[in-house]
Amino acid sequence: MEIPLLILAVIAAFIYTLVASIRNSSRIKSLEREVVSLKRLMAAGVAAPVAAQAETADSAQKADFDAEEESAASEEDAAFQAEHPSEAEVAAAMAEAEDLASKEEERVLAREAASTPATKESFESLLGARWAVWAGGLALALGGIFLVKYSIEAGLLSPAVRLSLAAIFGLVLGLAGEAIRRKAVPGIATTYANAMIPGVLTAAGALTLFGVVYAAYGIYDYIGSGTAFILLGLVAFATIGLSLLHGQALAGLGLLGSMLTPALISSETPNIWALFVFLTISWLATAAAARRQGWTVVPSLANTGLGLWALGYIAIAETIEADPPTLSLLVMLAGTLFLWPGRHFDTPPAEENEAATPERRAIRAMRLLLRPSLAISLTVSMAVILPAIGFLFTDGSIDTHPALIVSALIATLAALGAARHNAVWPAIIAALGAQAAVS
Structure with missing residues (x-):
């Protein structure tokens, strides 16, 4: 019972981290709103002196014009008009002042951005931000797999029901990763972007589905080798496809699943053509994803996997x-x-x-x-x-x-x-x- 309890503890820590991230993101958003309001107040403070200068300049020009034209108006009326300009003049001056203030703010931000050096994330920061998420994702995947094993051994429900629940659990993990990637849960994607939470949840769901299919075939004989081969291949290709959204690490997981699928499925009469056609399609899918994303690590692993399969077949087969x-x-x-x-x-x-x-x-x-x-x-x-x-x-x-x-x-x-x-x-x-x- 120690292993299930440990997995549950890690899962609880993972969920606690997600909840804390939501709270922290809401605090950060409130601080951002306060900063925006302070910037607006500062811009208004800069605009007021400029507007006053514009009013003074307009009054001086008006006074000069009245003096040159020898207007019949008295000096008191001219002073009153100079001190109380029209609403149109005040609005024009305010608009000009706001324009000058916004341009000055843009210049200041541009200078700060140019003078600020690009900081590189340290190894301690990278590991500190990601290790808990990675451990939680692994615990979720193991939880999905052990959910099948321990619950069946305890006789709580039939193996078919538990396999179905574990498959649903894997699908829910994948949907949760996609929801967080689309920022359906506010703030997590921004606050923990470097922790790759969506990719980790999707990878945990893929591992759970791999385990469910293999358990249904290799342990409980619910499905045949052909069905298991197709299902494992579908999970692998779906994982490679989702890697276009979640990154190269998930593509590596899908590639690993596709390369291990033929080894997990045993048959008394192996079809060599089906084996290498499947491996070739896996390689092409990985290469297509790598071309779209510009990856070099995953296609290198795909080359290695295909070469090892060919070399292993040559070394083991009695009739090649x-x-x-x-x-x-x-x-x-x-x-x-x-x-x-x-x-x-x-x-x-x-x-x-x-x-x-x-x-x-x-x-x-x-x-x-x-x-x-x-x-x-x-x-x-x-x-x-x-x-x-x-x-x-x-x-x-x-x-x-x-x-x-x-x-x-x-x-x-x-x-x-x-x-x-x-x-x-x-x-x-x-x-x-x-x-x-x-x-």
């Missing part, structure tokens, strides 16, 4: 169907060439100057090797070259001659390196892989 993994790797190369990063980082290298020193040339060479897409280039190269070499050393029987497979993979990798200025490492690794294969 070469077409499914080969086509998946070729699709990955084509996606890297045209989908992401494509020509996003495809800028030509700096032209060499004849008078350039060897040191400058070395710096330019290092910049060429350390391009922004370094992680993607290295992972896609290793994910292709290692299975290609693995085909040559496999102990199992293979339905296609390894030379054809290795030639196709290395040639396509070399084409990637030749077609893009940012793909230096694919060209280098393709040359080394060709030399190793020939040897």
